[in-house]
Amino acid sequence: MKLNTNGNVYTFCYAAVMVIIVAFLLAFVASALKETQDANVANDTKGQILSALGYDKATIDVAKVYEEKVKDNLFEAGELKPYEEKFNTTYGSLIKEGKLHVFTGTTANGEPAYVLPVVGRGLWGGLWGYIAVNEAKDKVLGTYFYHESETAGLGARIGEKWFQDQFIGKPIFGEDGNVALTVTKAGAAQSEFEVDGVTGATLTSNGVAAMVKDGLTAYKEFLGGAAACEPVEEEAECPNVCEEDVKQ
Numbered sequence: 514m515k516l517n518t519n520g521n522v523y524t525f526c527y528a529a530v531m532v533i534i535v536a537f538l539l540a541f542v543a544s545a546l547k548e549t550q551d552a553n554v555a556n557d558t559k560g561q562i563l564s565a566l567g568y569d570k571a572t573i574d575v576a577k578v579y580e581e582k583v584k585d586n587l588f589e590a591g592e593l594k595p596y597e598e599k600f601n602t603t604y605g606s607l608i609k610e611g612k613l614h615v616f617t618g619t620t621a622n623g624e625p626a627y628v629l630p631v632v633g634r635g636l637w638g639g640l641w642g643y644i645a646v647n648e649a650k651d652k653v654l655g656t657y658f659y660h661e662s663e664t665a666g667l668g669a670r671i672g673e674k675w676f677q678d679q680f681i682g683k684p685i686f687g688e689d690g691n692v693a694l695t696v697t698k699a700g701a702a703q704s705e706f707e708v709d710g711v712t713g714a715t716l717t718s719n720g721v722a723a724m725v726k727d728g729l730t731a732y733k734e735f736l737g738g739a740a741a742c743e744p745v746e747e748e749a750e751c752p753n754v755c756e757e758d759v760k761q
Contacts, residue, residue, distance in 0.1 A: 515608040517573035519743045558654050559583070560600045564657040565628050565643035567621035583628070593617070604630035605641070608731055615735060620645065629732050633724025636716040640671070640724050648683065650736045653694065656680045666719030675751060679708035685729060685736065692729045696722035 559579040560570035568578060585600065586593040587737070593615055601607065604614060608630070616628035625648045633640040638661030645655040655676045663669045670676055680694070684705060689691030697703075699712040710718025729736065 551751040565645040565655045588613040630727025635720040653680045670711045676739040
């Protein structure tokens with residue numbers, strides 16, 4: 514019997530076979546490239562951390578400089594412990610779980626620094642970044658911020674150097690010991706704790722402000738702000754982590 518190539522059955526079977534073949538090929542290619550893709554994502558994340566430390570990731574061997582200059586740690590039970598498991602490329606869920614990564618390293622100028630990952634939400638999607646703080650943990654040495662889908666030419670400008678450089682040298686804590694560093698409306702920054710937001714991108718700027726405040730507050734015990742200790746009676750002793758901060 515001659516096959517009817519114009520019939521619906523033939524068309525359906527042909528389409529089904531092609532879909533299966535294409536799906537198989539795509540799955541094979543994705544599997545074959547996964548290791549390379551994962552390595553590229555990890556390398557890009559390391560480049561972002563180095564950017565917060567003042568390095569130009571476009572002009573350096575990211576993998577080599579990261580290996581030489583940066584160490585990954587977890588802040589647990591009031592102390593830093595080396596992190597030796599698989600390198601993470603996202604930190605939002607980890608921070609929510611209380612798994613606080615702290616990267617120790619040196620800036621492009623040779624100054625000791627700590628780098629803290631922060632995450633937040635902008636107008637259209639997620640925000641993330643890294644904040645480098647000085648050895649005394651009270652001043653910003655550098656930042657790197659980026660976004661998932663903010664508007665080009667507006668909110669997306671948080672990824673530009675001019676915006677990020679505004680944070681350099683800014684103090685973190687106010688007189689009450691809480692995080693005071695923030696982002697204001699474009700052109701409205703006045704105090705030493707404020708940086709100008711992006712013109713025409715108020716909601717994204719507000720998202721960065723919230724990300725910075727919430728992110729640094731999550732690390733309040735490590736940073737040693739006054740908020741690290743709960744109010745106590747005058748005769749009572751402060752927890753060890755705060756005692757250590759006072760000794761420093």
